[in-house]
Amino acid sequence: MPKITINCKEVEVPENYTVLDAVKSIGGYVPTLCYMKLEDIGIENRPASCRVCMVEIEGRRNLAPACATPVAEGLVVKTHSRRAIHARRTAVQLLLSDHPQDCLKCPKNGECELQDLAAELNIHNNPYFGKMSLHKKDISAAIIRDPNKCVMCRRCETMCNEFQTVGVLSAVDRGFDAVVKPTFDWSLESTACTFCGQCVAVCPTGALVERSYIDQVWDVIEDPKKHVVVQTAPAVRVAIGEEFGYEPGTISTGKLVSALRVLGFDKIFDTNFAADLTIMEEAYEFKERLENGGYLPMLTSCCPGWVKFLEHQFPELLEMPSSAKSPQQMFGAVAKTYYAQKAGIDPKDIVVVSIMPCLAKKYEANREELRGSGYQDVDYVITTRELADMIRESGINFQNLPEEEYDNPLGESTGAADIFGRTGGVAEAALRTAYEWITGEELGNVEFEAVRGYEGVRIAEVGIKGTKVKVGVAHGLGNVRKLLEDIREGKTEVHMIEVMACPGGCVGGGGQPYHHGDFNIIKRRTEAINKIDRNKPIRKSHENPSIKKIYEEFLGKPNSEKAHHLLHTEYFE
Numbered sequence: 001m002p003k004i005t006i007n008c009k010e011v012e013v014p015e016n017y018t019v020l021d022a023v024k025s026i027g028g029y030v031p032t033l034c035y036m037k038l039e040d041i042g043i044e045n046r047p048a049s050c051r052v053c054m055v056e057i058e059g060r061r062n063l064a065p066a067c068a069t070p071v072a073e074g075l076v077v078k079t080h081s082r083r084a085i086h087a088r089r090t091a092v093q094l095l096l097s098d099h100p101q102d103c104l105k106c107p108k109n110g111e112c113e114l115q116d117l118a119a120e121l122n123i124h125n126n127p128y129f130g131k132m133s134l135h136k137k138d139i140s141a142a143i144i145r146d147p148n149k150c151v152m153c154r155r156c157e158t159m160c161n162e163f164q165t166v167g168v169l170s171a172v173d174r175g176f177d178a179v180v181k182p183t184f185d186w187s188l189e190s191t192a193c194t195f196c197g198q199c200v201a202v203c204p205t206g207a208l209v210e211r212s213y214i215d216q217v218w219d220v221i222e223d224p225k226k227h228v229v230v231q232t233a234p235a236v237r238v239a240i241g242e243e244f245g246y247e248p249g250t251i252s253t254g255k256l257v258s259a260l261r262v263l264g265f266d267k268i269f270d271t272n273f274a275a276d277l278t279i280m281e282e283a284y285e286f287k288e289r290l291e292n293g294g295y296l297p298m299l300t301s302c303c304p305g306w307v308k309f310l311e312h313q314f315p316e317l318l319e320m321p322s323s324a325k326s327p328q329q330m331f332g333a334v335a336k337t338y339y340a341q342k343a344g345i346d347p348k349d350i351v352v353v354s355i356m357p358c359l360a361k362k363y364e365a366n367r368e369e370l371r372g373s374g375y376q377d378v379d380y381v382i383t384t385r386e387l388a389d390m391i392r393e394s395g396i397n398f399q400n401l402p403e404e405e406y407d408n409p410l411g412e413s414t415g416a417a418d419i420f421g422r423t424g425g426v427a428e429a430a431l432r433t434a435y436e437w438i439t440g441e442e443l444g445n446v447e448f449e450a451v452r453g454y455e456g457v458r459i460a461e462v463g464i465k466g467t468k469v470k471v472g473v474a475h476g477l478g479n480v481r482k483l484l485e486d487i488r489e490g491k492t493e494v495h496m497i498e499v500m501a502c503p504g505g506c507v508g509g510g511g512q513p514y515h516h517g518d519f520n521i522i523k524r525r526t527e528a529i530n531k532i533d534r535n536k537p538i539r540k541s542h543e544n545p546s547i548k549k550i551y552e553e554f555l556g557k558p559n560s561e562k563a564h565h566l567l568h569t570e571y572f573e
């Protein structure tokens with residue numbers, strides 16, 4: 001192992017380290033911008049293009065980018081020499097020279113890494129003036145792309161091309177005009193973009209942000225004629241606290257509910273109720289397919305980014321996914337029918353708002369076919385980050401909020417619903433119910449360890465009544481692409497596959513508080529989800545009393561005519 005010296009401190013580091021790795025290994029710091037490493041999912045973005053991590057190396061004439069300089073025996077590194085600081089400042093000033101100077105009204109204000117660097121490097125003036133290019137903005141239902149703010153870090157391109165294998169974003173043009181965008185300047189809506197939002201999750205500036213619906217949500221809350229119900233996705237409760245100073249993985253369910261009440265929503269319901277409902281329909285469908293020679297494997301269908309990927313990339317496999325709608329959409333359909341009837345409210349006056357960790361949910365809510373209630377089932381989707389903005393705007397002290405409970409009848413859920421929020425959770429939840437329905441026996445240990453973890457693809461075998469049921473779990477669309485190709489070529493055989501587009505599942509969604517390249521944050525949210533599940537008195541969806549009630553009072557049984565109409569959908573090439 002080579003010995004090197006960093007800021008007068010001698011250290012021994014592995015041979016494959018870069019100077020940046022070495023600095024980090026001793027708790028040191030060098031600023032970075034384009035560099036990003038999500039080790040647990042095998043993603044590294046290292047174009048060394050921003051030149052922000054320049055360091056001085058004794059005996060070398062030129063400064064070196066720490067992220068792309070391998071360590072070598074005897075290297076003497078100074079991370080903060082005057083020369084290095086000056087070079088970093090110049091690099092950032094040059095980036096700012098053709099960057100729109102509208103920070104005060106930029107959606108990324110306060111979260112922008114370029115802004116943070118300018119502050120850290122004490123940039124108070126700029127001798128450089130670049131040519132301001134005028135690229136057109138691209139506004140979709142989920143994402144706003146402003147290429148004028150692109151700093152060519154290529155992080156979005158890495159997530160889109162390497163992790164998701166969608167390949168929508170790439171660097172085009174040269175010089176001041178160079179930006180990352182879809183080919184031929186197409187809008188995202190006219191490409192195979194899945195709206196997974198992973199480009200947004202890693203963009204350091206305001207070049208890629210979610211489309212906000214905060215104004216529309218305030219309008220309906222303030223409209224006395226509207227009855228506004230809100231649902232919260234499983235992954236929001238373990239991340240929202242980060243926006244208010246809590247450690248990642250803090251469980252904030254009770255405060256989340258009371259914040260929504262203070263904001264003025266009429267009923268605070270839970271997507272988790274609908275996740276239990278999804279399991280009823282999905283596990284029933286799985287049992288039917290397994291016992292009656294139906295199409296296998298059955299793919300889960302609750303992640304809208306994944307569904308769109310399948311429709312674009314594997315149109316010949318559209319028989320594979322379960323026809324069950326996602327929990328978000330099941331919720332909307334029963335809120336405007338079952339709940340409307342019970343509460344005696346005309347469904348035209350009910351507005352359904354979702355709080356989601358996901359950007360594709362915005363796109364999903366707008367899909368034409370998702371109107372089983374006779375109305376658009378879900379009206380507005382806002383992200384965890386947007387909700388935090390609403391809470392701040394309202395002057396609510398989140399930390400001082402009391403812990404409150406969800407409303408009923410759409411607020412009760414089991415531990416099986418909670419784990420939907422992390423990779424492997426939907427498969428595990430479905431197995432908890434399918435096992436008992438198929439065997440007629442009680443499941444002892446409800447935790448299926450083999451489908452847990454962060455491997456891109458996990459395959460587990462579960463013995464169900466003499467049949468070895470093989471369950472595949474994939475997170476990241478590139479991983480599922482490999483799995484589906486193997487299945488198509490007959491190399492792998494599985495009965496059920498869970499797919500989530502985002503790293504770690506919804507906990508790593510594109511609408512969650514920014515992780516700034518730290519995958520540990522996603523892991524801590526996952527641990528919190530598992531803790532909520534472990535502490536729930538009921539951990540199987542089919543044992544949820546409110547779910548039993550909705551079938552008794554309204555739906556009949558899984559896949560009844562009514563359930564099929566409201567809770568199932570179809571897919572399109």
Ligand code: HC1
Nearest residue numbers: 233234235302327328358420506
């Ligand atoms: Fe998800 Fe789902 S788990 S898709 O990741 O099935 O967004 O959290 O709400 O619909 O329940 C997201 C999360 C979410 C749905 C559920």
Ligand code: SF4
Nearest residue numbers: 160193194196197199
């Ligand atoms: Fe690519 Fe996902 Fe961004 Fe679309 S939303 S451009 S698929 S990373």
